[in-house]
Amino acid sequence: MLLIQSGTVVNADKTIKADILVSGEHITAVEPGIDPPEGTEIINAEGKLILPGGVDPHTHFDLPMFDTVSSDDHYSGHKAAAFGGTTTVMDFVPQPDEGSLADGVAEWHAKADPKAAVDFGFHMNITRLDAATQAVIPRLLDLGISTLKVFMAYNRRLRLQDGEIFRVLQTAGANGMLTMLHAENGDVIDILVADALAAGHTSQDWHGKTRPAWGAVDAVLRGAALAAQADAPLYIVHMNTAGGADQLHYARQRGVRVMGETCPQYLFFTEEHLARPDGAKWVCSPPMRTAADNAALWEALKQNEMQVVGTDHCPFFFDGTTPIEFEGRQVAIPGKELGAADFTKIPNGLPAVGDRLPVLWTYGVGRGYITANQFAALTSANPAKIFGLYPRKGVIQPGADADIVIWDPERSLTYGLAHSRHRTDYNLFEGMELKGFPEKVFLRGRLIVDGETWLGGAGMGQFLRRGTDWQEL
Ligand code: DUC
Ligand code: ZN
Ligand code: ZN
Numbered sequence: 001m002l003l004i005q006s007g008t009v010v011n012a013d014k015t016i017k018a019d020i021l022v023s024g025e026h027i028t029a030v031e032p033g034i035d036p037p038e039g040t041e042i043i044n045a046e047g048k049l050i051l052p053g054g055v056d057p058h059t060h061f062d063l064p065m066f067d068t069v070s071s072d073d074h075y076s077g078h079k080a081a082a083f084g085g086t087t088t089v090m091d092f093v094p095q096p097d098e099g100s101l102a103d104g105v106a107e108w109h110a111k112a113d114p115k116a117a118v119d120f121g122f123h124m125n126i127t128r129l130d131a132a133t134q135a136v137i138p139r140l141l142d143l144g145i146s147t148l149k150v151f152m153a154y155n156r157r158l159r160l161q162d163g164e165i166f167r168v169l170q171t172a173g174a175n176g177m178l179t180m181l182h183a184e185n186g187d188v189i190d191i192l193v194a195d196a197l198a199a200g201h202t203s204q205d206w207h208g209k210t211r212p213a214w215g216a217v218d219a220v221l222r223g224a225a226l227a228a229q230a231d232a233p234l235y236i237v238h239m240n241t242a243g244g245a246d247q248l249h250y251a252r253q254r255g256v257r258v259m260g261e262t263c264p265q266y267l268f269f270t271e272e273h274l275a276r277p278d279g280a281k282w283v284c285s286p287p288m289r290t291a292a293d294n295a296a297l298w299e300a301l302k303q304n305e306m307q308v309v310g311t312d313h314c315p316f317f318f319d320g321t322t323p324i325e326f327e328g329r330q331v332a333i334p335g336k337e338l339g340a341a342d343f344t345k346i347p348n349g350l351p352a353v354g355d356r357l358p359v360l361w362t363y364g365v366g367r368g369y370i371t372a373n374q375f376a377a378l379t380s381a382n383p384a385k386i387f388g389l390y391p392r393k394g395v396i397q398p399g400a401d402a403d404i405v406i407w408d409p410e411r412s413l414t415y416g417l418a419h420s421r422h423r424t425d426y427n428l429f430e431g432m433e434l435k436g437f438p439e440k441v442f443l444r445g446r447l448i449v450d451g452e453t454w455l456g457g458a459g460m461g462q463f464l465r466r467g468t469d470w471q472e473l
Pocket of ligand 3: 059
């Protein structure tokens with residue numbers, strides 16, 4: 001047994017000063033003045049906050065892209081997540097070019113299961129909707145997968161047509177599943193990219209210029225309209241624009257069952273970062289926009305109009321020709337340099353899974369923009385509810401998994417690569433002054449992060465089977 005004594009427990013709905021008793025993998029009591037049974041290990045958390053382990057519903061570990069692969073696998077990425085206070089991650093399974101959805105799931109289990117260091121679930125990408133695929137979508141529930149991701153961009157690669165997305169929504173809705181949408185306008189992007197290359201524009205700032213904000217605004221509304229027509233729920237991933245937030249608000253006010261997620265990169269950075277000499281570090285899709293978009297997304301979080309902060313963690317090395325040290329070994333994985341002569345060849349994505357909680361705490365809660373309870377909701381309780389993990393995950397209460405973060409609200413640090421554990425050679429938040437940081441992290445009752453010390457290991461994370469018991473927020 002473990003007793004975490006005298007901390008301040010911050011859940012999505014309330015904050016209370018209480019002790020937490022953990023027995024095995026579960027929380028068994030949360031109340032003041034618990035008298036510990038003989039032999040209980042006691043941790044004094046006076047002056048500390050106790051947060052539910054973070055739930056990041058949007059990661060891409062070990063994802064093949066262009067001529068490389070995202071540089072965090074299901075071990076290194078999980079470890080980085082844990083150091084940042086996240087104990088549950090959800091990864092996207094690509095639909096195989098040949099073979100069934102179940103084959104894709106099996107392939108992802110083969111990669112993830114032996115390496116997992118925190119608990120994890122899967123979403124299924126639907127990127128080719130033939131009759132066979134449509135017929136087996138409900139069978140994903142037998143595999144513990146209740147969520148489907150579809151794309152309005154990446155023509156000829158991942159994109160479905162609007163009619164196909166409508167079909168997926170209908171099928172998902174009829175089977176108690178949730179559709180997730182990548183909302184950009186693929187046709188406009190295709191034309192702008194072709195025009196840019198024809199005009200000899202190859203630098204990385206053209207990544208942003210060829211993926212316009214209006215395309216995202218249009219796509220969010222189009223997705224909401226398709227969901228309304230299908231009377232099915234929709235979750236829009238990585239929202240990046242003020243206009244998209246407006247469309248989300250518009251649709252929700254009219255009773256459309258649509259929810260939204262944004263990510264740290266869309267709250268902190270703008271298209272101007274792409275124009276820097278090292279701008280490739282910021283290349284991801286959709287791109288970051290303007291300071292006004294950042295502000296509107298913060299406001300949507302503050303007003304509870306957007307439900308989740310995920311990450312879309314999909315890191316690549318900035319210079320994949322120069323190794324870094326990871327756990328005593330030299331590692332180099334081709335990265336952003338692949339697109340040095342052509343922005344369309346820059347691997348899309350960036351590191352964030354370990355940054356999410358610390359940066360959102362300082363700039364959200366520390367700045368008085370969101371409350372600590374909203375922080376717990378956005379980073380843990382809400383994704384746990386939406387993705388069918390609540391109340392096992394997302395809350396500090398009796399019966400829940402003992403995924404616990406002891407958070408030091410007084411710890412000040414100049415953040416960067418020295419603290420984040422992502423397996424890449426840069427951190428976007430380098431030099432940022434933070435106040436508030438995870439001190440100890442427990443996964444189902446086991447201490448996996450103790451300050452700077454890693455006590456977790458590959459294979460400790462469990463696959464989280466999910467069904468139709470989830471909540472629309
Ligand atoms: N966007 C990225 O930048 N990377 C991975 C997938 C995605 O949608
Ligand atoms: Zn996406
Ligand atoms: Zn993604």
